[in-house]
Amino acid sequence: MSGYVCIHGHCYQPPRLDPWVEEFLAEPSAAPYLNWNERIAKECYSPLAWARRMEQGKVVEIINCYEWISFNFGPTLLTWMERHAPQTYARILQGDARSQARLGHGNALAQVYHHAIMPLSTDSDKDIEIAWAIQDFEARFQRRPEGMWLAETAVDTPTLEALARAGIGFTILAPHQAKAVATLDGKHVFGVDETTLDTSAPYRVNLPSGNSMVVFFYNGPLSRAVAFEQLLADGESFFRRIVSQAGAGLCSLATDGESYGHHFTFGEMALAYAIHRLRTDPKGYGLTNYAAWLENHPPSQSVILHEPSSWSCIHGVERWKSDCGCTDGGHPQWKQHWRQPLRRSLNYLRYYVEDHYRRKARPLFHDHAAALKDYGLVLAGKQDRASFLEEQCTPRGREQEELCLSLLTMQRWSLASFASCAWFFDDLGRIEPVIVLTCALRSLEVLLATGGRDVSPGFLEILEEAQSNDPSKGDGVAIWKNLVVPRRMDPLHLAGMLLVLGSKRLEWPGVEAFLVNRRDDQNGFTASLSVTWQRTGTRQKRSLGGTCGTGEQVFSIDDGQATYVVPRDMHAQVRGYLTWQRTSEFEAGERQRLVEMADQWSWLVQPFGEGQTSPLGHPGAIVPGVAWLWIRGDVVCSDAQKQWMRRFFAENMHAVAQVGSLLTSQVRTLLDKTPLPGTIILDMIERARAIGVEPYWWNVQNAIWTGRDRQEILVIAKAVGMVIEGES
Structure with a gap:
């Protein structure tokens, strides 16, 4: 073999599950798809499962990339995929099973459950995040995970101790997280940086408890080229760049899995091509995974890490608690002072949630701490609710059982509120902070419902210190009242x-x-x-x-x-979901159906939501019908709705033609009437232009030319862009 290669994709989405109905509702910014999970699945996760390998413009092979690359999926994302993308979900499981049959070790790694920044979590929260992740992984992949992906590769010694306690064998880090390497006994230490670290070998981290953890470091330049340097634009270039780095040891690269199709269109095709070339190149390159490599290549050196550290913040883990300057959101002038009060407010709530749980749950469970860790079995579907209660609870009636489950629900959503994505980008008013605050709202609601103290005044006092960069969104309390509380389901x-x-x-x-x-x-x-x-x-x-x-x-x-x-x-999420439900069977081109639906559902047309640039797919189907009713004068539309429709027609020229055809046909019919309903025609034209519908007037102009001897028709001629010679 000329070398061994491991390509890793980290696949994760924020916890989009509604905390009340536990379904994935509409997210307007993901339009034309229903939500971001669906959009990214169709752009990335599904294409990776059926990646086309092309030769001379023809598809010659369809590759399940999950069979050939190392990968991890967040448990909350896999929950969505199991329900809403079952075929892709099955291919993911199949890819792991086939890699296990080929290599003796599966490609899938576990991931901390809620993608929390582990160095910023308490020791007990670390244990829960890891335990739930393992339980979810075992339920899906039918085996125990050997390695675990840490959110943002954020690491410190207590985090590695927690992994070791749970029986996890290894994790993956960025090369700049290594501070020094040493002999296994730690007697000889050598300083390194990301340019001098040998990333082709695994390392052992010796822990204070006497345990140890194996760490793989990915190839930094190669991974950056995939993530940021357009390397996926050409499959052959991708392959050659990989083999240029492959030699003795393991050449591994790690990026967001979304690089392959979502960040870079057709990136999965470049990956499929590289997989084929690595499998068939006469020089011989082995595609492997970390666990398989580790079995035959145990660490020969130890490593000392920068602590705490992560792969996307050069300041350690400051990105998730302060305005350190690291951001990604397209507004370099914006500040992130809001990060600190956001985390402080959630820590404040977490303290009272933990305290309430300890006091209330202690007499209800045989071991309240163990019950919380084992609750991941219920979330994963490995254990039904009744058997969990029978096993974990002291003998109680129905009310006590409801209280037990409510307390666990309170804990679950409190933990979910620490998903890292809330701090990653550039503003408090983005969808990611709103998502985690919604989780916090659900946790706070259950805290109160189970007899806990109302800590919302203190929570909001801290949150008020957080300020959006967008003056229209205001401070944290304004965002809480205007964007978060309306999401509550009752x-x-x-x-x-x-x-x-x-x-x-x-x-x-x-x-x-x-x-x-x-x-x-x-x-x-x-x-x-x-x-x-x-x-x-x-x-x-x-x-x-x-x-x-x-x-x-x-x-x-x-x-x-x-x-x-x-x-x-x-709420807009519910409104979008309901119209999606109502119009999901709509077939494009059914004009009458458009109008019939619009007649009943015109009230659902609303302005674009945060980050939205195009309409949701199915709900968008009723907009031409609403527009036609507005043009005819059958419905009244607000200025916001008219602005919404203007944006819709600017983005959807086929819809302009569709509604324009209805308009020209109607005007053509009215032109034959005596007396001519000129005011009605002019009003229709004016209303159409108010929402951005300017049709091709060819048929109407022909009719006007034919009837130009009628004086009353001339004003219509001007309205449709005609000047009849000799007429004023």
């Missing part, structure tokens, strides 16, 4: 969804809701709502009253304590 929200869908039952992984005994009369309607929150088993019942309307108030729902107005109070 029985009235669920009733609103049931009424909109015209359904008696709503079932998601996290909730089941029934709307029964609905009675309508001239004053409105009454109904009974029953809700079961699946994770906790908690049940709620409401007697509802309300009214039906149109436009800005389709339904007004009241349970005697609060009023919920649809669509005014409906």
Whole structure:
């Protein structure tokens, strides 16, 4: 063999799961896809599972790259894939199984559960993140993980101790995280940096406990070329760059898995080509993984690390707690002073969550700390809720069981609020900080519901110190009130969804809701709502009253304590999801269907959301229908809706042609009427232009030319760009 190669892809997305219904709702910035998980799966994760290898412009082979590269997926991402991309999910599992059959060790690595920055986590939180990750991995891959990816490769000695306690054998780090190498006994030490470190060999880290951990360092220049230098633009160049680095030892590169297709379009094809060339090159290159290499090449040296350190912050782990200057978001002038109060506020909440759990859970569980670690078995689907409670809880009735599950739910979402992505980018008002604050809101809600103290005043006092760079979003409290709290799901929200869908039952992984005994009369309607929150088993019942309307108030729902107005109070995520559900079977080109749907659903058209540049795929299907109703004067649209439609038509020229065809056909029909409805025609043209619809007037101009002897038609001629000679 001329050399051995290991290509690693780290695949991760923020915890997009809604903390109440436990489903993945709409994210407008991911348009035209429903959410970012779906968008990136279609751009990257699925193409990697069916990567095309091309020769002379023809597909000659389809490669499952997961069979040939080392990889890790975040557990929360795999939860989505199992539900919503099952074929790709199956290919991922198949890739690991086939690599295990070929090499004796599978390609898949585990990843800390919530992608938390481990050096900033408490020791107990480290243990939980690792335990849940192992339990999830075992449930999916049917084997124990040998290695584990640390979020952002963030590492320190306590983190490695936690990995060792859990039986993990190795992890992967960046070369600049090595401070020195030494003999295995540590007697002879040699300083290194990323330019002098030999990344072709594994190293042992000797830990104070007497345990040790193996560390692989990826090839820095090669990995940077993939991630930042357009190396994936050409498969042959990619292959040649790899083999130029391959020799004695292991040549390994590690990047975000999203490099292959999401960051770089068709990057998976360059990878497929390189895989083929490495498999077939006559010089002989072995594609392997870290565990297989380690079996035959144990460390011959130890390493001393910079602590704490990570792969994407030259200041250690400051990127996730301070304004260190490391950012990625396209606004180099923006500051990140908000990072510190965001972390402090979540740490504040975490302290009270932990304290409440210890006091409340101690008498409920045989071992409350062990129960929390083992709860990952329930999240992974390895153990059902009933057997978990029977095994972990002291004898109690239904109320105590609900309390046990609620306390674990509180812990789960508190832990989820520390996902690293919240601090990675450049502003507090981005979707990632809003996601983790939503997790915190759910945790805070359960804390209160289980008898804990209301710590929201102190939490918000700290969060208020965080300031968005966008003046329109304000400080942390404004973002909490305007962007986070509206995401909360409660029985009235669920009733609103049931009424909109015209359904008696709503079932998601996290909730089941029934709307029964609905009675309508001239004053409105009454109904009974029953809700079961699946994770906790908690049940709620409401007697509802309300009214039906149109436009800005389709339904007004009241349970005697609060009023919920649809669509005014409906969050954009839910609104987008509902229209997705309603229009998912729509076939492009059905003009009448467009208008019929728009007649019922025009109220769902809303301005673009944060980061959105194009409409969501299926909901976007109703926009031409809404536009046509607006042009005809059948509906009233707000300025925000008209602006939304202008942006839609600017991005979707085929829709301009579609609506324009309806408009020219209607105008052509009206031109034959006597008397000529000139005001109606001019109003339609004006409304069309107000939303960016300017059709091709050829048929209309022909009709005007034919009827140019009619004086009243001349004003229409000017409106469609005609000047008839001899007429003023």
